[in-house]
Amino acid sequence: MSLMGKGLISLSLVGVVLCLMGCEKKELAPTEPIIRPVKIFKVEMSEAGTIRHFPGRVEASQRADLAFRVSGTLNKLWVKEGDLVDKDQLLAELDDTDFKINVQDKQASYDKTKRNFERAKELIVSGYISKMDYDRMESDFKKDTAALANAKQQLAYTQLAAPFAGQVARRFVDNFEEIAAKQDVFALQGVNSLDVVINIPESIVRNLRASAVEERKRNLTVYAEFDGKKEHHFPLQVKEIATKADPDTQTFQVRLTMPSPNVFTVLPGMTVSVVIDFSKFTQAEPVFWIPSSAVVANSVLGSQVWVLDPDTMTVSAKAVKVGRMKRDQIQVTEGLSGNEEIVAVGAAYLAQGMTVSRMPQSEQAIPRTGEPNQKQAEGE
Numbered sequence: 001m002s003l004m005g006k007g008l009i010s011l012s013l014v015g016v017v018l019c020l021m022g023c024e025k026k027e028l029a030p031t032e033p034i035i036r037p038v039k040i041f042k043v044e045m046s047e048a049g050t051i052r053h054f055p056g057r058v059e060a061s062q063r064a065d066l067a068f069r070v071s072g073t074l075n076k077l078w079v080k081e082g083d084l085v086d087k088d089q090l091l092a093e094l095d096d097t098d099f100k101i102n103v104q105d106k107q108a109s110y111d112k113t114k115r116n117f118e119r120a121k122e123l124i125v126s127g128y129i130s131k132m133d134y135d136r137m138e139s140d141f142k143k144d145t146a147a148l149a150n151a152k153q154q155l156a157y158t159q160l161a162a163p164f165a166g167q168v169a170r171r172f173v174d175n176f177e178e179i180a181a182k183q184d185v186f187a188l189q190g191v192n193s194l195d196v197v198i199n200i201p202e203s204i205v206r207n208l209r210a211s212a213v214e215e216r217k218r219n220l221t222v223y224a225e226f227d228g229k230k231e232h233h234f235p236l237q238v239k240e241i242a243t244k245a246d247p248d249t250q251t252f253q254v255r256l257t258m259p260s261p262n263v264f265t266v267l268p269g270m271t272v273s274v275v276i277d278f279s280k281f282t283q284a285e286p287v288f289w290i291p292s293s294a295v296v297a298n299s300v301l302g303s304q305v306w307v308l309d310p311d312t313m314t315v316s317a318k319a320v321k322v323g324r325m326k327r328d329q330i331q332v333t334e335g336l337s338g339n340e341e342i343v344a345v346g347a348a349y350l351a352q353g354m355t356v357s358r359m360p361q362s363e364q365a366i367p368r369t370g371e372p373n374q375k376q377a378e379g380e
Contacts, residue, residue, distance in 0.1 A: 038315075039345035039359045040308060043288055043336050052276050056198040056224070060268045061257055062164055062190030068094060069157040071181045074173060081171050084191065085162045092185055094158040099151070106151040110144040117141040166190045169268065189268055193259055196224055196236060198274050199251035221277035224258060226266065234258050236274065287323075291344045292330040295322060305335075306343040306350050314353050315343060 072094035079091050120137040123129045170187040173179060223233040236256040245252055256274065260266065290305070298304045303322050306315040320335030343350060345359065 035355050035357050036346060036349060037359045038306075038308075038343045038347070038350070038356045040341050041291055041294060041344035043290060043338055043340045043342060054198040054200065054274045054276065056196045056256075056272045056274045058266060058268050058270045058272055059195040059197055060166075060169075060189035061193040061195045062166060063169075063268075064163060064188050065184045066091065066160055066163075066186045066188055067182045067184050068092075068160055068179055069181055070094070070099075070154055072096075072098075072158060072179060074175055074177050074179050074185075077171070077175050079168050079186075081168050083168045085166060085168060085188070087162055087165045089162045090159060091162055091168075092160040094179065096155055096158040099155040099158055103148070103151040103155050106144070106148040110141075110148040113137070113141040113144040160185060162188060164188070164190060165192070191260055193257055194266060194268070195239065196256045196258065196272055196274060198254050198256070199246070199249065200254055202245055202250045202252070222256060223275055224256075225273045225275060226264075227271070227273075229264060232261070232263060233275075234261060288332045288336050288338065289326070289329045290332055290336075290342065292325060292328055294342050294344045294347055295320065295330055295332075296347045305332075306347050308341040308343065308356065310341060312355075313357065314355050315350050317352060318342075 074092065075095040076093040077091075078093075079085060079089075085091065117137045117140070120129060120134045124131070124134045166188045167190075168186055169189045172184045172186070179185065222236045222238070224236055225233065236258050238254065239257045240253075240255040242253040294305050295303050296305070298317065298319065302319055304317045304319050307318045308315055318335060318340075320332050323331035323333045325331070343356070346356075350356070
């Protein structure tokens, strides 16, 4: 090979080496840091832990099924369903003809034995009658006295009066019917106050303070809301708290009371939503509900979340203790104090100190060519 050929080969080798060195320098050049877009969730105190809504039903605070204490023919109905009545107002009457005759009969017997007993009291002093005869006359007089009082009472029972002021909720009989003793005639309900009955789950009752019922009443904040009238809140007072759970539902019945609203009509049997603030009623620690996708496992298989530093837009791991799940959320019982911003979507691809960017809160896919959009699908 000539000298010129050897020189050309050497130059070619030098060029290849320089080219490789240039490529190596290019690969080793520093790259831009990865900024991963993530969806952020703001941790806030969940009202589910302190504010609870319970469905309830309205009942009358005072309620009585009224009936005659004697049998007879219904003669007069003085009220109808829906009427407001006063205490001791007459509601219905039985035909009292037979009862009046019975009173007259007992009155005659009473008058006779009374006169005999009065004479006996004079004769016993003079010794004209024996002590045995005197005792017999006294006994007859007392028996007839009791019989007359009973006959008058039976006559009084032919009238049915209201034991308290209220509203006639229902009438069970018609006029001129034969009524048996203790057969329901009217259902009377009080109108000045109402009861609201709800059922509290066993899981909540377990968290109640171990204090007296009266103390719990003072600490409990509760009010009623009615459909279509959410702007009105009606304070409720605890009336009764059951201490034994229902065997079928494992819930405890709570009876509350409220004055009858004057802004609109509320009747027994209506449904109501009862809102209870348990913040002073329970001993539960602060509870936070976060998206379940925000919780990932750390190197020791513990639970952690990624907390965002909004100043540097970097994330750091925070160990947490989780509780039960509810749909797509999970309960955090330890590790968070509230107001933190954590990564809700993309937590599985992060590292300590990694820089992130906020993903828009709502993103909508762009329809492909030829596909109708939302407005077109709705015929707009």
